[in-house]
Amino acid sequence: MKRLIEGGYVWDGRDRLIEDGAILIDGATIEAVLDRRERSRVEVPRGVERVDAAGTLAIPGLVNAHTHLYSSLARGLGLPGFSPTSFREILEGLWWKLDRVLDAESIRASALVGAMEAARCGVSTLIDHHASAHAIPGSLALFEDAVCREVGLRASLAYEVSDRDGAKAASQGIQENLDFLAAHGAADGVCAGLFGLHASFTLSDQTLAQVAERLPDGVGVHIHVAEGPEDEDDSTRHHQLRVVERLDRYELLRPASILAHCLHLDEREKDLVAERGAIVVTNPRSNMNNAVGAFDLPGFLGRGVLTGLGTDGLGANLLTELFTASILEKHERADPRAGGFDALHALLFENNPLVVERVFGVRVGRIAPGYQADLALLDYTPPTPLGVENVLGHLLFGIAVHDLHVSHLFVGGRPVLRDGRFVDLDQEVIYAHARDAAQKLWRRLA
Ligand SMILES: [Zn+2]
Numbered sequence: 001m002k003r004l005i006e007g008g009y010v011w012d013g014r015d016r017l018i019e020d021g022a023i024l025i026d027g028a029t030i031e032a033v034l035d036r037r038e039r040s041r042v043e044v045p046r047g048v049e050r051v052d053a054a055g056t057l058a059i060p061g062l063v064n065a066h067t068h069l070y071s072s073l074a075r076g077l078g079l080p081g082f083s084p085t086s087f088r089e090i091l092e093g094l095w096w097k098l099d100r101v102l103d104a105e106s107i108r109a110s111a112l113v114g115a116m117e118a119a120r121c122g123v124s125t126l127i128d129h130h131a132s133a134h135a136i137p138g139s140l141a142l143f144e145d146a147v148c149r150e151v152g153l154r155a156s157l158a159y160e161v162s163d164r165d166g167a168k169a170a171s172q173g174i175q176e177n178l179d180f181l182a183a184h185g186a187a188d189g190v191c192a193g194l195f196g197l198h199a200s201f202t203l204s205d206q207t208l209a210q211v212a213e214r215l216p217d218g219v220g221v222h223i224h225v226a227e228g229p230e231d232e233d234d235s236t237r238h239h240q241l242r243v244v245e246r247l248d249r250y251e252l253l254r255p256a257s258i259l260a261h262c263l264h265l266d267e268r269e270k271d272l273v274a275e276r277g278a279i280v281v282t283n284p285r286s287n288m289n290n291a292v293g294a295f296d297l298p299g300f301l302g303r304g305v306l307t308g309l310g311t312d313g314l315g316a317n318l319l320t321e322l323f324t325a326s327i328l329e330k331h332e333r334a335d336p337r338a339g340g341f342d343a344l345h346a347l348l349f350e351n352n353p354l355v356v357e358r359v360f361g362v363r364v365g366r367i368a369p370g371y372q373a374d375l376a377l378l379d380y381t382p383p384t385p386l387g388v389e390n391v392l393g394h395l396l397f398g399i400a401v402h403d404l405h406v407s408h409l410f411v412g413g414r415p416v417l418r419d420g421r422f423v424d425l426d427q428e429v430i431y432a433h434a435r436d437a438a439q440k441l442w443r444r445l446a
Contacts (some may be wrong), residue, residue, distance in 0.1 A: 002026050003413065004044055007054035008377065009386060012367045013349050017388035023058060024048075025373040028189075028412040032369055053377050056407050057386075059395070060365045061124025061374030062318045063352035066222075066260040066281040066310025069114030069143070070130050073106060073438040074098055079445065087228030087292050095131075096164065101444040102132035107139055109437035111146035112430050115153050116422065118316040121404060122376030124411045125154040125356050125364065127258065127281075127310070129196055129222055133165040136172040140180040140193075148191045150425065152416045154374070156359050158196030158222040161211065163204045170207050174214065181216055189362040189372070190412065194222040194258065200243045201234035212250040220256030220279070220359065223247070226269075227261035228292045244269035253278040256358045260310065262300070263293040270296070274303035279355055282347070284325045286312035294332040297325070301343055308355045309347040319400035322348050326396070341392050373413040379405040379420075 003025040010021035010033060022039045024032040034042060044050065074094070084090040102110070107130075118126055126147065132139050140157045147155040157180060161173035173196070181193040195215055197203060200223075215221070226232050226243050235243045244265060247253055253276035260281045262273070273280060282295040300307045311321050322344055329339030353365020364372045378399055386394055409417040416423060 001413075002031070002045075002048045003051060004048050005051040005053045005058065005375070005377070005408075006039065007052055008056040008058060009380070010058045010367055011388070011391050013060040013353075013365055015388060017386070017391055021058075023367060023373075023375065025410070025413045028373060028414075030367060030369055030371050030373050033367055051408065053408070055379060055381060056377040057380040057394075057399075058367060058375055058377050059122070060349070060353070060367055061376050061409065061411060062122045062348065063125040063127070063308070063356055063364070064118060064123050064310055064316065064318055065127050065279075065308035065352050065355050066129065066258065066283055066312055067114070067126055067316070068129050068131075068313035069111050069126070069147070070099060070102060070107065070132060071095070071313040072110040072114040072117070073434065073441055077442055077445070086230075087290050088230050090290055097445055098441075099131040100133045100165070101441060103135050104138075104142060106437045106441045107132055107135060107142050108146055109434040111143045112150065113434045114316070115147040115151035115155075116425065116427065116430065119151060119153060119409050119416050119422070120406055121316040121318065122378065122406045122409060123153065123316055123318060124374035124376070124409065125156075125360075127156040127194070127222070127355070127359065129158055129160050129260070131160045131162070131198070133169050136169065136176050138176075140176060144191050151422075152411055152414055152424070154190050154192075154356070154360060154411060156192040156194055156222075158194040160196040160198040161207065162198035162202040163207055164198070164202040174207075174210060178214060181219055187361050189360050192360045194220050194256070194359065197221050197223040197252075199224040199227065199231055200246055201231045205239070208246075208250045208252075212252065215252075218256065220254045220258060221252050222258045223252075223260065225259040225262050226264035227287075228290070229264055232264045242266060242269050244272050248272060248276065255279075258355070260312065261287065261292075261295070263287060263295055265296075270299055270303060270305070273300075274305050277306075279306045279308060279358065281308045281310045281355075282325065283310045283312035283314070283321075284328045285321055286314045288324070288328065289314060294328055297329055297339070297343055301346060306351055306354055306358075307347060308352045317400070317404060318348060319395055319404060323396045323400045344396070345392060373410050375408075375410045376406050377408040379407050
């Protein structure tokens with residue numbers, strides 16, 4: 001089926017911005033991008049669905065390179081006496097408690113709500129990291145159904161293996177990843193698998209050795225690395241290795257491996273990540289919220305590490321996340337030149353799409369012929385001149401900080417949102433059910 005999205009601004013994600021442009025989609029891919037003159041010359045054949053995009057700015061669908069949809073039902077949760085003084089206490093007092101009481105109903109509700117909110121923020125691809133210690137088998141399939149089939153986003157799924165809940169949970173986690181990867185051996189470009197690992201400090205040598213032995217060729221791991229100081233302390237104390245060296249010993253630093261955070265790495269570890277060609281994903285708002293430190297953005301970009309951006313489950317708005325990445329850099333370095341547009345563009349509009357290419361094997365991130373038709377149409381009337389040279393300024397200082405409203409979202413050419421509403425889903429019903437599931441979940445935590 002062909003669709004013609006006409007009118008409005010079209011930014012290709014790189015170096016072309018057209019006013020009053022048009023995008024022709026054929027099935028899952030973009031066939032042509034036309035300017036006003038070309039549009040007037042093209043005769044639109046019958047049967048092509050026409051989408052009125054006047055008053056919008058079309059951008060490539062956004063990618064969240066590290067998130068946890070299982071946290072969706074934690075919004076507003078109050079835990080009596082919870083007053084953490086360290087990152088470990090945040091994990092033990094909140095997230096590890098929450099993941100232990102998730103069941104099939106709350107996993108499904110979390111995945112649906114999380115994916116819908118991502119869609120409403122213009123996100124077309126999610127790279128998720130899931131945990132539900134007492135409901136492991138089949139949990140990734142629940143996610144796949146909710147995120148990829150019902151909402152219609154691309155998703156890379158992984159179960160975070162950990163020894164923190166004992167040997168049975170660790171071995172179930174390993175099996176869940178392997179089963180899911182086996183079922184997705186022939187990647188369809190929509191749902192992909194990574195092998196999930198929680199973090200070095202909750203993984204024994206025996207478990208890591210098993211993972212190394214059973215990890216299929218070419219598959220990457222998705223793991224938290226040195227998010228808090230605990231991870232490096234544990235690794236040096238118990239294994240006489242830095243975290244990255246420990247992962248390298250098990251040959252886990254693969255080109256498709258995602259290392260989230262990497263806040264407390266020393267210079268040698270950064271060199272090793274660069275040498276092995278693994279992916280690093282920064283999550284500035286989560287890091288600030290957990291008071292765990294600031295990411296060395298120039299250090300990783302300068303080494304040529306494929307460095308992407310995620311939200312770590314703290315919201316779904318990648319544009320405000322990018323804005324925060326910038327102001328955190330400036331604040332941390334006391335230098336208003338830090339966190340400049342080149343680095344920001346690289347994070348969200350160049351590197352995150354390259355992460356998708358490595359993990360899913362499809363080309364996204366540009367509104368150009370041959371790319372997947374992953375597009376977000378943002379309602380936007382610029383109050384100042386808008387051109388290719390300042391589009392990032394409009395996205396960050398206009399849309400991100402004032403009003404992000406996604407009018408249409410297409411993923412692989414399929415419409416997910418139309419005029420701000422879900423095409424195939426009843427949001428009221430799903431949210432009412434989520435409130436009910438959240439209430440039951442919170443009762444189990446009390
Ligand atoms: Zn995380």
